[in-house]
Amino acid sequence: MKTVKHKILVLSGKGGVGKSTFSAHLAHGLAEDENTQVALLDIDICGPSIPKIMGLEGEQVHQSGSGWSPVFVEDNLGVMSVGFLLSSPDDAVIWRGPKKNGMIKQFLRDVDWGEVDYLIVDTPPGTSDEHLSAVQYLSAARLDGAVIITTPQEVSLQDVRKEINFCHKVKVPIIGVVENMSVFVCPKCKKESQIFPPTTGGAEVMCQDLKIPLLGKVPLDPHIGKSCDKGQSFLMDAPASAAALAYRRIIQRIQEFCGHHQPKEEHLVGS
Amino acid sequence: MEEVPQGCPGTGSAQAGRGASCQGCPNQRLCASGAGAAPDPAIEEIKEKMKTVKHKILVLSGKGGVGKSTFSAHLAHGLAEDENTQVALLDIDICGPSIPKIMGLEGEQVHQSGSGWSPVFVEDNLGVMSVGFLLSSPDDAVIWRGPKKNGMIKQFLRDVDWGEVDYLIVDTPPGTSDEHLSAVQYLSAARLDGAVIITTPQEVSLQDVRKEINFCHKVKVPIIGVVENMSVFVCPKCKKESQIFPPTTGGAEVMCQDLKIPLLGKVPLDPHIGIQEFCGHHQPKEEHLVGS
Numbered sequence: 001m002k003t004v005k006h007k008i009l010v011l012s013g014k015g016g017v018g019k020s021t022f023s024a025h026l027a028h029g030l031a032e033d034e035n036t037q038v039a040l041l042d043i044d045i046c047g048p049s050i051p052k053i054m055g056l057e058g059e060q061v062h063q064s065g066s067g068w069s070p071v072f073v074e075d076n077l078g079v080m081s082v083g084f085l086l087s088s089p090d091d092a093v094i095w096r097g098p099k100k101n102g103m104i105k106q107f108l109r110d111v112d113w114g115e116v117d118y119l120i121v122d123t124p125p126g127t128s129d130e131h132l133s134a135v136q137y138l139s140a141a142r143l144d145g146a147v148i149i150t151t152p153q154e155v156s157l158q159d160v161r162k163e164i165n166f167c168h169k170v171k172v173p174i175i176g177v178v179e180n181m182s183v184f185v186c187p188k189c190k191k192e193s194q195i196f197p198p199t200t201g202g203a204e205v206m207c208q209d210l211k212i213p214l215l216g217k218v219p220l221d222p223h224i225g226k227s228c229d230k231g232q233s234f235l236m237d238a239p240a241s242a243a244a245l246a247y248r249r250i251i252q253r254i255q256e257f258c259g260h261h262q263p264k265e266e267h268l269v270g271s
Numbered sequence: 272m273e274e275v276p277q278g279c280p281g282t283g284s285a286q287a288g289r290g291a292s293c294q295g296c297p298n299q300r301l302c303a304s305g306a307g308a309a310p311d312p313a314i315e316e317i318k319e320k321m322k323t324v325k326h327k328i329l330v331l332s333g334k335g336g337v338g339k340s341t342f343s344a345h346l347a348h349g350l351a352e353d354e355n356t357q358v359a360l361l362d363i364d365i366c367g368p369s370i371p372k373i374m375g376l377e378g379e380q381v382h383q384s385g386s387g388w389s390p391v392f393v394e395d396n397l398g399v400m401s402v403g404f405l406l407s408s409p410d411d412a413v414i415w416r417g418p419k420k421n422g423m424i425k426q427f428l429r430d431v432d433w434g435e436v437d438y439l440i441v442d443t444p445p446g447t448s449d450e451h452l453s454a455v456q457y458l459s460a461a462r463l464d465g466a467v468i469i470t471t472p473q474e475v476s477l478q479d480v481r482k483e484i485n486f487c488h489k490v491k492v493p494i495i496g497v498v499e500n501m502s503v504f505v506c507p508k509c510k511k512e513s514q515i516f517p518p519t520t521g522g523a524e525v526m527c528q529d530l531k532i533p534l535l536g537k538v539p540l541d542p543h544i545g546i547q548e549f550c551g552h553h554q555p556k557e558e559h560l561v562g563s
Contacts, residue, residue, distance in 0.1 A: 011366050013412075015335010015445045020475075046446035047333050047479040092333075092482040094445045094489065097417025100448065125335045125445060126366035127412045128420065153545045155340075159367040162412040169414065189509040197545050222515050229474040229519040 001108075001141035004039070004116045005259045009134060009146040009172065013159030015125035017151045018180035018218075020049040022230055022247075023122035026147075027054075028233040029251040030118050031077040039070065039116045041107055042081035043134055044124035045093050045100045051083035055231025059084055067112035077166070080111050097129035102132045125159070127166040135170045144258050145173035147215065150206075151181045152198035157206050164210060175257045177212035178250055179203035184220040185242075195220060216250040217245050274398035317428045321461035324359070324436040324507040329454060329492065333479030335445035337471045338500035340369040341544060343442035346467075347374075350438050351397040359390060359436045361427055362401035363454055364444035365413050365420045379404055386413050387432035401429050417449035424453045445479070446487040454488045465493035467535065470526075471501045472518035477526050484530060496533035499523035504540040515540060 010023045021078035027040040051057050059071045061084045070078030082093060082103060124130055146167050150160040167174050179202060184193045207214040221243040227234035235244050288303025330343045339402040347360040362370035370378050381404045390398030402423060406516045444450055449557040466487050487494050499522060504513045529535040
């Protein structure tokens with residue numbers, strides 16, 4: 001990991017809140033600067049979504065003398081996932097914890113990432129083997145921190161508080177929380193609907209209570225799902241949308257946390 | 272943290288306890304004696320326990336956040352509306368146990384008696400068990416590796432005194448790993464009726480759901496059918512239908528046709544589902560079903 005400057009974990013206690021979607025777009029956003037080398041590692045062994053979301057289905061991993069080669073989306077954006085090791089995307093990976101841990105160790109040790117500015121590690125939901133292994137194996141390599149994803153409803157926040165609790169216990173700094181699926185704006189009448197109602201105040205109140213930064217809120221936008229299914233960057237597909245702008249603000253805050261500033265004024269809207 | 276030596280041949284392997292990687296493992300002697308390959312006695316114990324349980328249904332999904340727990344809870348409520356039907360709901364999501372909140376049972380504790388652990392009763396005919404009831408605070412993270420989670424699931428199946436039950440519904444976390452293998456393994460002698468698989472319409476979900484279907488085939492669990500949640504959102508103001516999670520590859524309908532699996536139904540997005548979950552109430556399922 002000496003050739004990797006910044007390492008960011010993307011976590012959530014809850015499934016389906018948009019971790020992989022966020023990880024992919026964080027990677028895309030950072031890699032828009034062609035001088036920034038970005039690596040995206042998917043350690044969701046059972047449900048590896050990153051190959052599809054990055055438009056890399058069917059790609060295979062190659063081995064060389066210096067280790068496994070990641071699959072490159074762009075010259076400066078490499079990806080690794082167990083999805084690249086399956087003969088078919090429908091193959092179930094039915095492994096217990098120890099075998100999953102072994103795979104994660106291999107990903108971290110044997111992939112030849114090269115010189116990388118940002119390594120983003122996408123995780124499955126929960127606080128179990130994959131998360132413990134990632135933290136354990138990266139413990140000597142200095143993780144910058146974790147970005148925690150949630151949706152507004154209390155059923156999600158409950159699991160997310162556990163994830164925050166996990167970070168404290170294993171001493172991983174928390175960069176902040178992202179609230180996905182905040183609100184849906186009807187394309188016809190523009191009425192705002194809270195489909196996942198923030199009955200206890202959403203991420204905003206939780207972050208105030210726990211004194212953790214809220215990095216931003218991203219609205220529900222059907223184009224996000226479409227872009228993910230097509231394997232394209234939503235930031236490119238709908239650059240002026242509220243969701244894309246929200247993502248960009250969040251990405252900038254993460255870069256600032258990592259101590260790297262990039263002027264992105266042309267994308268900023270007052271928050 | 273529990274560690275298994277890298278290169279562990281597996282407790283059932285002929286090399287168990289004998290391989291080079293077994294050196295230094297605390298279980299080496301056990302495996303070498305052949306005891307590791309013997310079936311877990313808990314399987315027979317659970318078979319006995321399950322004799323008073325008529326039907327056992329697993330609720331699965333490869334994908335997280337598609338509404339497994341929401342569905343499990345409402346299936347339980349729906350079945351229990353007939354007061355002559357005894358229903359049990361078991362939550363084996365150890366890291367993210369949502370069932371206590373969804374059932375309005377936060378803060379409840381589990382009691383032990385001579386006949387085992389008592390489930391927490393929502394109604395006289397609806398009992399619930401979850402690791403959530405064993406935590407001192409709902410924010411406590413359960414940071415366990417696979418073997419410890421498996422032990423908890425074994426206890427839930429073996430030691431909970433469910434009594435005479437018509438339907439046992441088992442809510443699971445997303446994935447195809449320890450919890451799922453353990454549930455199927457421990458219930459293997461007790462005849463699982465089958466699995467209901469939950470999805471949302473977009474391909475990123477369906478991809479994981481096909482893996483779950485693949486899992487069911489591999490471990491020989493019959494598939495009752497697929498439920499597609501979050502199908503469509505109807506704007507309360509102008510009634511426009513929006514597909515928030517677009518079925519770019521035809522949604523569950525096309526997947527089920529391809530795989531020759533029943534599509535049990537499609538459920539639209541409705542913010543009231545989230546609000547009522549918070550309140551721990553329920554609504555009869557029929558109002559939420561849209562013709563599929």
